[in-house]
Amino acid sequence: MPSSEVPLSILDLAMVGRGDTVADALNATRVIAQAAEARGYRRIWYAEHHNMSSITSAATAVLIAHVAGNTRRILLGSGGVMLPNHSPLAIAEQFGTLASLHPGRIELGLGRAPGSDPATTHALRRDQASAEAFPQDVLELQAFLAGESLVPGVQAIPGAGTHVPLTILGSSLFGAQLAAHLGLRYGFASHFAPEALVDAVALYRRMFTPSGQSEVPHVTAAMNVVVAESPEAAEDLLEQVRRRRVASFLGRGYGREFTEDEIDQLIGTPQAAQILGMMRHTAVGTPPQVRTQLEEFQSFADADELIVVINAVTTEGRLRCLNLLADAYA
Numbered sequence: 001m002p003s004s005e006v007p008l009s010i011l012d013l014a015m016v017g018r019g020d021t022v023a024d025a026l027n028a029t030r031v032i033a034q035a036a037e038a039r040g041y042r043r044i045w046y047a048e049h050h051n052m053s054s055i056t057s058a059a060t061a062v063l064i065a066h067v068a069g070n071t072r073r074i075l076l077g078s079g080g081v082m083l084p085n086h087s088p089l090a091i092a093e094q095f096g097t098l099a100s101l102h103p104g105r106i107e108l109g110l111g112r113a114p115g116s117d118p119a120t121t122h123a124l125r126r127d128q129a130s131a132e133a134f135p136q137d138v139l140e141l142q143a144f145l146a147g148e149s150l151v152p153g154v155q156a157i158p159g160a161g162t163h164v165p166l167t168i169l170g171s172s173l174f175g176a177q178l179a180a181h182l183g184l185r186y187g188f189a190s191h192f193a194p195e196a197l198v199d200a201v202a203l204y205r206r207m208f209t210p211s212g213q214s215e216v217p218h219v220t221a222a223m224n225v226v227v228a229e230s231p232e233a234a235e236d237l238l239e240q241v242r243r244r245r246v247a248s249f250l251g252r253g254y255g256r257e258f259t260e261d262e263i264d265q266l267i268g269t270p271q272a273a274q275i276l277g278m279m280r281h282t283a284v285g286t287p288p289q290v291r292t293q294l295e296e297f298q299s300f301a302d303a304d305e306l307i308v309v310i311n312a313v314t315t316e317g318r319l320r321c322l323n324l325l326a327d328a329y330a
């Protein structure tokens with residue numbers, strides 16, 4: 001199982017494999033969570049992404065409910081819910097329901113990005129300026145969960161008194177500063193936005209103010225993992241993952257998958273180079289090699305724990321990577 005010194009968790013993107021259906025992908029989240037629980041991972045989080053044909057975690061709270069009902073111990077949460085897409089009351093009720101059904105197992109990571117493209121933002125009826133209210137919305141949500149509503153005459157039922165733990169997620173200095181000011185945990189999205197990692201974590205630790213939820217700062221950093229039985233197999237898998245990543249991002253909104261020939265044409269474009277640059281923090285190799293890279297990254301990021309995106313293009317591949325990584329920490 002993963003080391004207790006640096007807890008290891010999973011960010012499951014609920015990927016639709018080539019040839020799979022959405023139902024296949026959603027069922028796979030259960031299988032992966034059960035395997036992760038059996039192998040000693042601490043938590044699994046799911047992220048709110050919209051209008052991406054390869055990711056099925058848009059209805060994050062519903063997905064968490066599905067997985068929670070099919071597991072017993074592993075912590076489950078959002079990595080994250082994009083709060084400007086919702087009212088704080090609705091999220092308090094959703095996660096309050098989850099926490100009431102599964103006490104001590106539910107967590108709530110919060111982001112302020114739309115988790116979508118401009119057209120989808122419009123379809124969500126999201127005000128472009130709503131992100132500006134993110135700090136106040138976090139306070140309102142926290143108060144609903146504490147049973148100390150800031151809205152006169154309104155309580156979150158379910159939700160009030162559940163004290164679902166909050167983590168501010170981000171990829172810039174803004175989120176670090178907000179998490180520090182509110183005394184909340186901080187998660188950095190370094191698996192796809194590597195640029196500001198070191199500066200953001202340093203700012204968060206320097207400015208942290210203890211709160212009722214956290215007396216000390218706590219940083220979770222995200223990293224991609226591509227692990228296989230041999231270095232050659234890991235490199236082959238990495239190439240598959242890179243191609244899938246480019247197709248997923250550039251195919252948003254097309255309503256179909258790119259062919260391999262089309263991906264060949266895309267992979268050398270400047271847009272693809274930018275997308276692949278987002279994968280700077282990726283551990284690649286055999287289980288011992290990946291463990292070494294994760295330990296080096298943990299030190300580099302000054303992180304208290306790591307959350308990994310296990311990259312493989314099939315459910316069977318993700319399960320194999322999950323077990324190989326767990327073996328490395330056994």
